[in-house]
Amino acid sequence: MRRKRAETTINREIAKIPEKTMKYFSVIIAISVLIVVSAISTSAQSAPKFDSNRAWGHLQQVVAIGPRPAGSPAIEQTRKYIKDQLAALGLKAVEQAWDDETPLGRVHLVNLIVTIPGASKDRVAITGHYDTKLFREFPFVGASDGGSSTAFLIEFARVLKARRNRLTYDLIFLDGEEAVVEWRGKDNTYGSRHYVEAAKRDGSLKSLKAMILVDMIADRDLGIRRDSYSTPWLTDIIWNTAAGMKLSNYFLPAATTVEDDHLPFLAAGVPSVDIIDLDYDAWHTRRDTLDAVSARSMQVVGDVVLASLPRIEQHVSTPSNRQNP
Numbered sequence: 001m002r003r004k005r006a007e008t009t010i011n012r013e014i015a016k017i018p019e020k021t022m023k024y025f026s027v028i029i030a031i032s033v034l035i036v037v038s039a040i041s042t043s044a045q046s047a048p049k050f051d052s053n054r055a056w057g058h059l060q061q062v063v064a065i066g067p068r069p070a071g072s073p074a075i076e077q078t079r080k081y082i083k084d085q086l087a088a089l090g091l092k093a094v095e096q097a098w099d100d101e102t103p104l105g106r107v108h109l110v111n112l113i114v115t116i117p118g119a120s121k122d123r124v125a126i127t128g129h130y131d132t133k134l135f136r137e138f139p140f141v142g143a144s145d146g147g148s149s150t151a152f153l154i155e156f157a158r159v160l161k162a163r164r165n166r167l168t169y170d171l172i173f174l175d176g177e178e179a180v181v182e183w184r185g186k187d188n189t190y191g192s193r194h195y196v197e198a199a200k201r202d203g204s205l206k207s208l209k210a211m212i213l214v215d216m217i218a219d220r221d222l223g224i225r226r227d228s229y230s231t232p233w234l235t236d237i238i239w240n241t242a243a244g245m246k247l248s249n250y251f252l253p254a255a256t257t258v259e260d261d262h263l264p265f266l267a268a269g270v271p272s273v274d275i276i277d278l279d280y281d282a283w284h285t286r287r288d289t290l291d292a293v294s295a296r297s298m299q300v301v302g303d304v305v306l307a308s309l310p311r312i313e314q315h316v317s318t319p320s321n322r323q324n325p
Contacts, residue, residue, distance in 0.1 A: 048162035050155060050302030056295040058085065058151035059218065062130075063141050063290055069134035070176040070190065071107035078130055078150070079110060082173055085154050086114055089161055093173075096198065100190050102180040111191050112173040114157055118165030122316060125170045125211045125270075126305070128153050129177030129191065129261060138286040143293045145283060146178070148218035152298055159306060166313040167209070177215075177261050192261035196268045209316035210234055211272040213262045217301045218293035219277045224301075225256040229263065231271035233315060238273060241308040250300045271316075275301060 061081060062068075068075045083093045096111040112130075128149025132142035141147070153171050160169050176190030186193075199205035212234075217224070226235055242251035262272040277297075282288040315321050 048159045048306075050159050050299065050306055052155075052295040052299035052302065054158070055151045055155040055298045055302070058154045059143065059147050059293070059298075060290065062147050062150050063143050067135070067140050068130070068132045068142070068146065069178070070109050070131045070180070075131055075175070079112060082112055082130065082150065082154060086157055089158050091116070091157055091161060096195065098194055100176065100194070102190075103182075103187055104180050107176070107180065107190075109175040109190055109194070111175055111195055114171045116157070116160045116165060116169045116171070118168040120167050120317070121207055123168045123170055123208050124309075124312060124316070125172055125208060125265075126153065126156060126214070127172040127174055127192070127211060127261060128214045129174040131175050131178055131191075133178040133284055134180060135284075140284070140286065141289060143282075143289050144216045144218040144277075144280060145288055148216060148293060148298060149214050152214050152217060152302065155298075156302065156305070159302075163309075166310075166317065168207075170208075174261055183259070188259070189261050189264060192264045196264040196270075200268065205268060205270065208265075208270050210312055211262065211265045211270050212238075212305060212312075213260060213272065213274045213276070214301060214305070215260055215274065215276040216280055216283070217275060217277060218295075218297045219280045220292055220294045220297065222250045222277055222294075222297040222300060223252050223279050224250060224275055224277050225252050225254045225279075227258045227260075227262075227274040227276065228255050229257060229259075229266060230273040231266070233321075234271050234273040234312065237311045237315065238275070238304060238308045241311065242304045245304060245307060247300055247304060250297075251304065275305070 062078060065074050065077050068078050086093050091114050093112040093114045096113060099106045099108050129146055130150040132140055132146040153173055157171050174191035179187045181187055226239060239251050242248060258274050258276055258278060260274050260276060262274045265272040282292040
């Protein structure tokens with residue numbers, strides 16, 4: 001009974017409010033709702049997204065340069081393209097240059113490093129190689145093997161620059177991943193080995209909390225297996241993220257073992273993961289061209305890696321995980 005009387009009293013009081021005032025309040029409420037909806041919409045639209053069309057454009061430009069083995073004029077041209085594209089984004093690529101001994105003599109190599117500051121100085125590196133394997137028998141342009149990682153990193157730099165980053169990100173274009181002659185001993189991973197040794201010497205390795213390697217990610221029939229060398233928690237985050245996005249037909253549960261640029265980082269104690277599709281029929285053949293790859297595959301990898309970053313940032317920022325990476 002009390003409740004009914006109270007409601008009646010409220011209704012009477014509302015009825016006393018002038019009609020103009022009621023219309024005014026209605027307009028104010030409507031405007032407020034529009035502002036909130038607009039803010040939510042703007043936030044959703046402004047969230048940076050990986051654009052495979054942009055990445056594909058970069059891939060076309062890189063492949064058009066031709067074979068790009070370490071120490072060649074073509075890889076120097078590739079470096080210029082990378083630096084020019086990053087400069088257009090307002091980012092500066094720092095050259096890490098050195099000469100290294102190979103089975104074919106000394107070769108000049110250059111890693112390119114671009115840093116995107118975050119709220120913390122702790123860093124995550126996203127890496128890939130930009131050289132191609134040297135073949136004298138045929139022109140090897142490496143659309144997926146060397147090209148896709150190059151195009152991916154340029155586009156991912158654009159995305160990270162627009163993102164509000166909890167950690168600092170280093171995008172590292174690694175030179176000399178490919179063997180100059182044959183993959184055995186030290187005839188491979190020249191760039192990653194040099195980067196890690198330099199980081200040990202200058203002490204910067206301490207702030208590197210995780211490394212994500214992308215390699216051969218544009219296979220038209222994309223199928224990425226879990227690398228058994230890679231750090232389990234980091235692999236789990238990325239593969240679980242893919243599963244949550246219903247992309248497990250690309251990020252496969254099956255395991256494989258890959259020797260790649262992540263090994264020097266792992267040996268130095270940096271949690272690392274290799275995202276690579278080695279089930280690629282065109283690997284190290286003249287058929288590794290644009291016809292064998294697709295923008296869709298790069299989109300899948302870009303979406304999954306980007307969506308994984310918040311959980312990676314959370315993991316490496318948790319004090320207990322710092323002691324047990």
